[in-house]
Amino acid sequence: MIRTVLFDLDGTILDTNELIFRSFEHAWERKGWPMVTRERLTPYMGGKLHDMFRETAGVTTDEEVEELIGLYREYNWAHHDELVQGFPHAREVMAALRAVGVRMGVVTTKIRKTSEMGLALCGMAEFIETIVSLDDVEHAKPHPEPVLKALAAMGVDAETALMVGDSSGDLLAARAAGVRSVAVGWSIKSKEDLMRCEPDYWIDDIRELLAIVGVAEVERE
DSSP, X not given: OOOEEEEOOBTTTEEOHHHXXXXXXXXXXXXXXXXXXXXXXXXXXXXXXXXXXXXXXXXXXXXXXXXXXXXXXXXXXXXXXXXXXXXXXXXXXXXXXXXXXXXXXXXXXXXXXXXXXXXXXXXXXXXXXEEEOGGGOSSOTTSSHHHHHHXXXXXXXXXXXXXXXXXXXXXXXXXHHTOEEEEETTOSSOHHHHHTTOOSEEEXXXXXXXXXXXXXXXXXX
């Protein structure tokens, strides 16, 4: 029986894709560089900002990376509320899970500040018992540390937990932590890439999560 659901944040329950793309484009524009394409950025979505900039901008020093992250966050924080929204039915599924006693947490490669901003903006903060952000770990996903830390914080067993995510990092971290994984069909990553990680479940609508957990499905519109 599933008693705990851990959610990734960006691309899973919060639609932040446009904000992320525009934040990267802002950094490139401020540097006066030829614009990076969204196709170039997409494979790195879901990873750490440091790694994304190193891979896509070709920068090598910590100082250069930190400058780019500063430019990224300059735009990201200023435009957060206008560009972020919850994915359809995510909040109602959380309400249905809580109604039957399923506990929920978030495991993300975002920093805590923007994690809390997004959850509050989309009315999801009330359902989340714990957040493990990039600020809270030494090793980010796909390392199992963030998932294991969330389980420990909640005092729950891996055997009764699910990790729901939109990237290979989510699915690999879950597997390494001994947690069953759910890949989401609304990811901007390809299904082929996600299926290589051998998730335990695939869903195309977040309401399908309820059947996996064993909760009566919410009424569809």
